[in-house]
Amino acid sequence: MADLPILPRHVWEGIPDPRAFSGLPVGTGPYRLVEYRTGHGLRFVANPAYFRGRPRVAELVVPVIPEPATTFGALRRGEVHAAARPVPPELLQAIGNSSVVRVVRTRSLTLAELRLNFERWPLDDPAVRRALSLAIDRESLVRIVLLGRGRPGTRGYPHPDSPWTNPALRTPYRPGAARRLLEERGFLDRDGDGVRESPDRRPLRFVVKVPSNEPVLVRAAELVGQQLQRVGIRAAVQALDPGAVAALFRTRDFDLVLDIATPHAVADPDQFVMSHRSGYLWRKGLPYPEMDTLVDAWMAARTVEGRKRVLFQMQELFNRQPTSIALWYPDEFWAFRRDAYDGWAASPGYGIFHKFSLLAPSVRAGTVLEGR
Incomplete structure (x- = not known):
């Protein structure tokens, strides 16, 4: 029972074979997935009814960028505002020298x-x-x-x-x-x-x-x-x-x-x-x-x-x-543009990309062990 998720009846009661369900995933988290394009990206909007409060960022657009160098080039140019992958060692100095990109080190458990x-x-x-x-x-x-x-x-x-x-x-x-x-x-x-x-x-x-x-x-x-x-x-x-x-x-x-x-x-x-x-x-x-x-x-x-x-x-x-x-x-370093959002908080093992980074600091106690 510990691993059984909450199942919304209005979604699943009319689905005879759940394995054949082709709609967007349904969850109970701080964001709702509203758009998904295979190989291109995802778009989420904030869930105003989330039990820990409305997220601080209204919308998340997550493009799929396979190559690390392309990802961090887009970050420096402002095409993306944060990189959801650690900074590779060979790019760390160049990314760290940017005046608009901030790099933070977190405790890794990978x-x-x-x-x-x-x-x-x-x-x-x-x-x-x-x-x-x-x-x-x-x-x-x-x-x-x-x-x-x-x-x-x-x-x-x-x-x-x-x-x-x-x-x-x-x-x-x-x-x-x-x-x-x-x-x-x-x-x-x-x-x-x-x-x-x-x-x-x-x-x-x-x-x-x-x-x-x-x-x-x-x-x-x-x-x-x-x-x-x-x-x-x-x-x-x-x-x-x-x-x-x-x-x-x-x-x-x-x-x-x-x-x-x-x-x-x-x-x-x-x-x-x-x-x-x-x-x-x-x-x-x-x-x-x-x-x-x-x-x-x-x-x-x-x-x-x-x-x-x-x-x-x-x-x-x-x-x-x-x-x-x-x-x-590995040591893990994460990069983001501080002019877009500067509320990221580190959690051991999970870097800065987790739901608590996008929630009010008052609800992070006990979940984010390192942070600002």
Whole structure:
């Protein structure tokens, strides 16, 4: 019942098949969606009956701009008034030097992850997954790709700033240990081409799929491929339309995917457990006795501290044989034109783009933990 939304009878009682509903979404928030054009944008108008009061901005027009550089060029020219995506590291100085654009830094709870298809050979082997984690130099990724604007993912998955994350987690860079693990599993470079093969001569070759509209992630995927090559693993990069990347969770047509995990995925303790049932971090019904035992103990725990202790053990097990490798925890910077609206407020993990930024400051208490 906790996840059941309010359902307006006047909308749904005449709809025999809700899945076939083609009208605009209906909600109870501070704005109503009044226009949607596929590939072009959305338009919202303020809901005067919203229970926390009428929003401070009467209308929101949200154009779809796929490319980051185009987005921030439009912001500087005044064609848009705020960018609903973090400022990329390479654009931060130019955007920050503008006299009309303000840049604010917020506490992020997102992370860049390399997701592994644990249902596909050889990533169904925990030792191979661990070897990949040990082979990745996260500090160099932050230095080169983020220009130092973030923290290397050496404290594992989930996000280390969550109070539900084990503070003792560590995911070091140890390429020598990665090589030894692979050799112990019989992966050797038998033909001298720089790529290891299994005892039955299958090469360790992967494709890293990545959203094509995120240059930072594409560059990171290229560097990850270079790092894996040093331990005898070949990883080619394939940039895909963001929609195609999103569909991979359903189709399972991937070896590796490099993308950003949201705060809900990496800072919510219940979600960490649920992700081991949904197919994201593991799939229900797929044998994993060590994790199953811990999940049972987590469900049986009767106190918050009891659940936390079990959760910490689950995280230790997960990071020893990960199905998602934390690459970095980004610093997030958001940009807006102060002459259009200067009421944005930061909330940990969600930046400035949330409903409370558009409501009166008097109703933000307890919801926006950082703000002006």
